[in-house]
Amino acid sequence: QVQSNGTALVAFEKATGKVRWAIGQELASYTSPLVVTMHGQKVLLYFARGGLLAVEPRQGKVLFHFPWRARIEESVNAANPVVVGSRVLLSECYGPGSVLLDIDQQWQPRVIWSDAGKDRWDRSLAAHWCTPIYVDGYLYACSGRETPEADLRCLDYNTGEVQWVQKRTGRCTLLFVDRHLLCLNEFGTLIVLKPNPQKYEEAARYEITDLEYPCWAPPVLSDGILYLRGRGRLVALELIPSRK
Structure with missing residues (x-):
């Protein structure tokens, strides 16, 4: 049985439905998990309510978490990340807007550009x-x-x-x-x-x-x-x- 805490992401065995792993204290969002290839490895990306989770998909090891959300509780992240090579774009419309990250081979995210701190009318994108x-x-x-x-x-x-x-x-x-x-x-x-x-x-x-x-x-x-x-x-x- 899946509980409310520690289950931001849950992996199941396809054949049996058995829980393989469950991780994260994040609240739910409206986005879908994405499995992409980055630096020659499979990585699962999930834009949760509080930000981006990057996870090794077979074992459920968290590679990094990048916080990105509005300060108000009545907000949600709904647009999926846009991944090109080692770069990941996050966008939301309730608070900070958009940010582009570059992920290095040690799974450390670096900000390329960001809407954080900008007036709402000056943001590049608020999806x-x-x-x-x-x-x-x-x-x-x-x-x-x-x-x-x-x-x-x-x-x-x-x-x-x-x-x-x-x-x-x-x-x-x-x-x-x-x-x-x-x-x-x-x-x-x-x-x-x-x-x-x-x-x-x-x-x-x-x-x-x-x-x-x-x-x-x-x-x-x-x-x-x-x-x-x-x-x-x-x-x-x-x-x-x-x-x-």
Whole structure:
């Protein structure tokens, strides 16, 4: 039986369901654990309520913990880390914003850039629940906690420098498909974007009238069918015509 304390992360035997290990006093977050290869080794990364946990996945040994969260209790980390090589980007919208870490071979994190201490309007990125999309050295992401302040933006992954901001998009989710970004905002508008760090480049826009607010779930693409979800309804769009 899994108890409340010491179970920020729990590993189970796949065949039996037996608990293999349980670690951490962190509170829960809305993110998912990620297993990545870094410095030739498998490492499990989990952006918990209080920050980033890095764990050796087979034995559950904690490699490091990097604190990153808002000071207020009513906050949560919801966007997954964005990992490129030995670098890890964390982003949240309730407090400090974003930080880029570089992890050395001794599993020590070093801050490359950080939003900590900046005014909320000067932060590079404040991701709510949508995990930013990495394309060719740049991030494309929704920034902002509430609808009026939320925007779509592009920033340099390695420096945090904002390249452009498209305001009044509402909160939105993103999917990268065939060198295009599919952006679904919370009102049911589907926008097709070209990933261009020089400017916001919109290729097409569709109002999905069968969807009702809020559309917070990210788009899913499978076998040429794009699935979009709003309140109480799922819509399937055929992107690739089926062969009769």
